[in-house]
Amino acid sequence: MKACMFHLMPYRDLPADFEQRYQSAFIDPLWFDVADAEKVGEYYNATLDELLYAAKAGLHGVCTNQHHQNVYGFMANPSLMGSVLARQTNGQNVAIIQLGSTLPSTTPPTRIAEEYAMLDCISGGRLVAGFPTGLPTDATISNAVIPVEQRERFREALALVKKAWSAKELFAWNGKHYQLGMVNLWPRPIQQPHPPIWIPGSGISSTAEYVVGLDHCFCHLSYYGAKNAEQVADRYWELVARKGRDDNPYRYSFLQLIGIAETDAEAEDLYAAHAEYFFRKLLYAPSYYQQIPGCLEYPALVQALTNNPRAGINLRELKAKDFFERGFVIVGSPKTVREQLMDGMKRLRVGHLLALLHFGSMPTELCKANIDLFAREVLPHLEGLWDDKYEDRWWPERLRTKRPVAAMAVAS
Amino acid sequence: MATPEVRRLRLWQNRVETEVEIAGSGPPLVYLHGPWGLAPDRAFVARLAEANTVYAPRHPGTSRGDPEAVHVLDSWLDLVVYYGELIDRLQLGAPALAGHSFGGLMAAEFAAAAPRSVGRLVLIDPVGLWRDDLPVKNWMVLSDRERRPSLFADPEGEGAQRFFGVPNDPAERVDVLAQFVWAQACTGKFVWPVPDRGLKNRTHRIAAPTLIIWGKADRIIAPAYAQEFATRIAGARIELIEDAGHLPHLEQPDAVAKVARDFIGG
Numbered sequence: 084m085k086a087c088m089f090h091l092m093p094y095r096d097l098p099a100d101f102e103q104r105y106q107s108a109f110i111d112p113l114w115f116d117v118a119d120a121e122k123v124g125e126y127y128n129a130t131l132d133e134l135l136y137a138a139k140a141g142l143h144g145v146c147t148n149q150h151h152q153n154v155y156g157f158m159a160n161p162s163l164m165g166s167v168l169a170r171q172t173n174g175q176n177v178a179i180i181q182l183g184s185t186l187p188s189t190t191p192p193t194r195i196a197e198e199y200a201m202l203d204c205i206s207g208g209r210l211v212a213g214f215p216t217g218l219p220t221d222a223t224i225s226n227a228v229i230p231v232e233q234r235e236r237f238r239e240a241l242a243l244v245k246k247a248w249s250a251k252e253l254f255a256w257n258g259k260h261y262q263l264g265m266v267n268l269w270p271r272p273i274q275q276p277h278p279p280i281w282i283p284g285s286g287i288s289s290t291a292e293y294v295v296g297l298d299h300c301f302c303h304l305s306y307y308g309a310k311n312a313e314q315v316a317d318r319y320w321e322l323v324a325r326k327g328r329d330d331n332p333y334r335y336s337f338l339q340l341i342g343i344a345e346t347d348a349e350a351e352d353l354y355a356a357h358a359e360y361f362f363r364k365l366l367y368a369p370s371y372y373q374q375i376p377g378c379l380e381y382p383a384l385v386q387a388l389t390n391n392p393r394a395g396i397n398l399r400e401l402k403a404k405d406f407f408e409r410g411f412v413i414v415g416s417p418k419t420v421r422e423q424l425m426d427g428m429k430r431l432r433v434g435h436l437l438a439l440l441h442f443g444s445m446p447t448e449l450c451k452a453n454i455d456l457f458a459r460e461v462l463p464h465l466e467g468l469w470d471d472k473y474e475d476r477w478w479p480e481r482l483r484t485k486r487p488v489a490a491m492a493v494a495s
Numbered sequence: 496m497a498t499p500e501v502r503r504l505r506l507w508q509n510r511v512e513t514e515v516e517i518a519g520s521g522p523p524l525v526y527l528h529g530p531w532g533l534a535p536d537r538a539f540v541a542r543l544a545e546a547n548t549v550y551a552p553r554h555p556g557t558s559r560g561d562p563e564a565v566h567v568l569d570s571w572l573d574l575v576v577y578y579g580e581l582i583d584r585l586q587l588g589a590p591a592l593a594g595h596s597f598g599g600l601m602a603a604e605f606a607a608a609a610p611r612s613v614g615r616l617v618l619i620d621p622v623g624l625w626r627d628d629l630p631v632k633n634w635m636v637l638s639d640r641e642r643r644p645s646l647f648a649d650p651e652g653e654g655a656q657r658f659f660g661v662p663n664d665p666a667e668r669v670d671v672l673a674q675f676v677w678a679q680a681c682t683g684k685f686v687w688p689v690p691d692r693g694l695k696n697r698t699h700r701i702a703a704p705t706l707i708i709w710g711k712a713d714r715i716i717a718p719a720y721a722q723e724f725a726t727r728i729a730g731a732r733i734e735l736i737e738d739a740g741h742l743p744h745l746e747q748p749d750a751v752a753k754v755a756r757d758f759i760g761g
Contacts, residue, residue, distance in 0.1 A: 106638055224636070229687045231565055231680045259569060369638065376635050377680030381562035384676060388669045 084428060084468040085475065087144035087180055088137035088454065089338055089437040091156030092130045092164075093365050095444045096122060101154075101364050102399055108365050109153040109220045109372055117154065129447045130158075131167050136451050137440065138168070140458035143482075144178035144211065146437060149185050150218065151225035155365040160184075162198040169206035178479055179206045182283060182302065182437075183213030187233050188226035191261050192240035193268060196247045200272045208273035208481045213281040213302065214241055216290065219378040220368075230377030236260045238293070241280075249276035279477040281336060286315035289383050295319075295326050295334075300477035302336040302437065306366055309339055309427030310410030316431040333434030333475040339427070340439045342414040343456040350414045353449065355403035358412050361443030367398040412442075417460030424465060434469060434477075499537075499544075499551070503558075506580050510567045513581070514558040516551045519544025523590035524759060525582060526551045527598030529742075530634055532678030533557070534671070535658050536595065539744040542752035543593070547759060550585055554598075556681035557674070565681045571604075571692045574685055578605050582612060591759045592703070593617035595744060596634075596715075597682045597690070603701065603724075604694055610702035617755050618724060619708045620741050622690040622716055629717045631690055634741075635683050647740045648712035654746035698727035705731040706758040708751055710739030732758075 097117065098104070105111045112118075134145040145168050147161035158164050161181050169179045179202060184195040203210040216237045222228040228236065239258045246254065246266075253267040272278050283302040284290030294301040301319060305312050319335065328334065340361070342354035379387055406412050413423045428436060440457055441450040475483060499518035506513060516533065518540065524547035528536045533553050543549045555577065556565030568574050578601065582590070592613045594602030599621025606613040622631055632645055643650035643659070661668045686692065705728045709721040718735060725731040734754045736743040744751040 106640075223687070227688045229684050230635070231684045235566060371636055371638050371642075374676070376676045377683060381673070381677055385669060385673050388672050 084332070084434060084436065084465050084470070085143040085478070086436040086438050086457075086462050086465060087146050087178070088134055088142045089146040089148075089182070089439045090130050090134055090441055091148065091150075091365075091439070092126060092158045093156050093361075093443065094118060094123070094154040095126055095446070097154060097360070097364050097444075102367075107367070107369050107372055108155045109218075109368055110224055112154050127164075130441075131164065131171075133441055133447060133450045133454070134164075134168055135171050137454045137458070138172045138175055138177040140454050141462060142177070142438070142454075142458060144180045144435075145172070146180040146182045146213075148182045148213075148215070149221070151221045153220070162195075162202060165202050166205060169202050169209070172209075173205075173207060176482055177209065178211050178482055179209050180211040180281070181213050182211075182281060183215060185215055185217035185221060185226075186240035186244070187228045187236040188217055188222050189240075191263055192244055193247050193263065193266060195240075196244040196268055197270070199244075199278070200248065200268065200270045203272035203274055203278055204270050208278075209479050210272065210274065210278045211281055211477075211479065212272075212278040213283065214244075215283045219375045220372050223375050223378065224372075230375050232260070233378060234289070234380060245277050248272055274479060279479060281477065286312070286319075289380050291319050291322055295322050295328055298328065298334075300334050300336055300435070302338070302435075304338045304437070306338065306340070306411070308410035308413065309337065309424075309431055309433075312337065312431055320432060330432070331434070331473045331476065332432040332469045333473060333477050335431070335433055336435035336437055337428070337431055337433040338437040338439060339424070340412040340442050341420060341424070341453070341457060342412055342442075343417055343420050343453055343461065345416060347415040347419050350416065350419075351403070351407060354412065354414050354445075357443035357445045357449075358403045358406045358414075359443070362398045362401065362406055362411065365443060417456055420457075421461045421464045424461065425468070428465065428468060434473070434475060436465070499540075504552075504581065504584055506584065507567060507577055511555050511564045511577070512558055512561045513555060513564075514553050515581075515585070516540070516553075517548065518551075519546070519548050521547040522760070523547065523585075523587040524549050525585070525587070525590050525592050527592070527594035527601050528554065528678075529594075529596035529598050530679050530682045531658075532674055534674060535742075535745060539748050539752065542748055543755065545752075546756045547591070550587070550590070552581055554678065554682055556684075557678045562677060565684060571685055574601070575604055575608050579609055579612070582609075589614040591615040591617065593619065593755060593759075594621065595619040596622055596741065597686060599623070600686070600690065600692075600694065603698070603728075604692070606703050606705075607694070607697040607700040610700050613703040615759055616701065616703040616705040616728075617708065617758060618705065619744055619751065619755075620710055620713050620716060621707075621724065622686065623692065623694040624720055624723045624727075625689065625691040626720070626723065629719055631716045632714065633688065634715050635679050635687070645714045645740075646742060647746055648710065648738050649746065652746060654742065654748075658742065658745055695727060698724075699729075701728050704758075706754065707731055707733045708743060708754060709733065709735050710741060710743035710746065711735050711737055712739060713741045713743075715741040
């Protein structure tokens with residue numbers, strides 16, 4: 084199994100009464116009422132430091148992502164972050180996982196094909212090319228994508244990007260959403276015909292079906308913990324079997340919030356405020372921003388209205404204890420964390436753990452301590468899972484060779 | 496209210512199947528529903544049917560069994576030409592044409608594109624024009640707290656209760672809510688994120704006598720837009736409706752049906 088450090092790059096110093104002032108972390112908060120550009124500069128740098136620290140500590144990959152017009156996480160262009168990470172990790176056995184640029188929001192999408200190709204070249208073929216469809220607010224409000232066209236655009240854009248990466252001849256693209264008369268991309272990725280492709284989804288929409296159809300890796304970005312993901316994971320593995328794909332765990336990545344300290348009590352104490360900050364201030368999104376008409380295709384809409392696993396959860400009413408007890412965050416001593424993680428990852432058949440080792444208002448020192456403990460005390464116990472039986476076909480080829488046991492870089 | 500006849504038409508190279516609900520008797524009137532689909536407008540359509548034969552087509556993608564039709568029409572031009580095909584197929588000559596909100600924009604656009612195909616034009620709180628000082632509110636993204644007061648003059652009134660009411664039966668409830676959301680998706684496709692497709696450049700082509708009806712308390716698109724439409728459409732007349740918001744035909748159905756019928760003539 085592999086473990087990668089995921090980061091949202093949130094605003095870390097929101098006012099205590101943020102929830103009273105704003106209905107949502109998305110769209111509504113006014114920059115000049117809430118934010119300080121100097122501080123934001125520090126956050127971007129701290130985020131890069133933390134990701135690079137994780138790379139050095141022995142995590143297998145570092146992940147960036149794209150969001151807009153919110154306090155939850157605002158790497159507006161993840162390629163900018165990714166290029167720093169690619170440059171700074173040269174020579175290390177670490178994947179640059181862009182999770183990533185949102186195709187439907189970028190016109191023409193060959194721009195993303197170029198940026199990713201640059202990253203693959205800079206990193207020496209260590210890129211994982213992630214393609215999220217984008218949150219409804221990101222795509223439709225911040226970037227004016229027509230809601231009912233978001234997935235259609237995504238699919239056409241991905242086909243165009245893949246062709247642009249590998250076509251031997253110049254070609255014209257006459258699509259429904261994109262028309263380009265002469266495509267001859269410079270540069271092309273080192274990894275041919277394309278870098279490994281990962282596609283995130285929340286588990287509600289039709290994304291998983293599409294991803295399995297194309298034999299890419301599905302990244303379940305749930306934020307509600309392994310304990311609450313069994314239904315989605317089971318559906319996913321049933322789908323994989325139905326479509327005649329193998330049961331290789333590496334076709335499934337899963338995001339998990341993790342907080343580690345020397346003892347369970349200390350961990351609960353250390354991470355409580357940051358968990359509350361993350362779920363109540365940042366993640367909470369009212370339904371009118373999550374369910375913009377058209378963002379879910381008709382069958383998924385009917386499905387969500389019939390049985391929405393998250394309906395009835397009001398994050399703003401929950402406390403740290405709830406987030407811990409319900410398993411949204413796996414928190415505790417190294418022993419507790421590795422036991423819970425091992426159980427969860429086995430149960431869901433996770434090949435790539437996307438560890439959210441920074442969340443909410445965590446200061447950089449705490450994040451680094453968390454990374455240290457994870458890399459030293461947890462990761463070595465997880466690494467052996469699956470590798471005896473399965474090859475990770477969704478990983479940069481140059482990084483697939485067996486690596487030394489993780490972790491000692493930081494300790495030494 | 497008598498059950499309307501439902502005619503299914505296959506249009507657009509047989510790629511769009513649409514239902515047209517037909518009711519009443521008298522001179523033909525085509526009614527184009529707003530963003531929330533035909534269902535909420537049925538009672539109002541029945542009133543119009545007291546004096547006219549009303550043809551109420553469902554917007555592409557909102558007919559039962561064909562939600563994917565939303566992906567067939569690619570552009571505003573496609574949609575305008577599609578409505579031309581639909582009205583031709585109904586073989587009504589130059590019928591009166593009425594529409595609410597998004598349907599009002601559609602009606603005005605069609606009247607500009609095919610001026611000889613429309614006898615009279617009735618626009619009920621249409622969208623389609625834009626003023627920076629009076630931005631049109633995005634009706635597809637209304638918070639829980641602003642939804643009712645944005646759409647209705649009286650957020651707790653009978654019209655609002657009926658509009659937001661859902662059946663108790665779980666399966667029916669899912670069906671009604673899905674239709675309600677999907678109708679917004681299908682109509683919103685053509686006006687997202689700002690409902691201005693350049694109608695102002697084409698309004699001079701509208702030749703039909705035009706009545707503009709507006710809820711005085713419309714908080715989606717301000718009543719000042721009634722004058723914006725009237726200024727651009729030769730000879731257009733305005734009727735403002737008291738105690739009504741963006742859906743005056745649901746909040747004050749008697750008043751709206753009366754001015755519409757008086758104007759159209761039975």
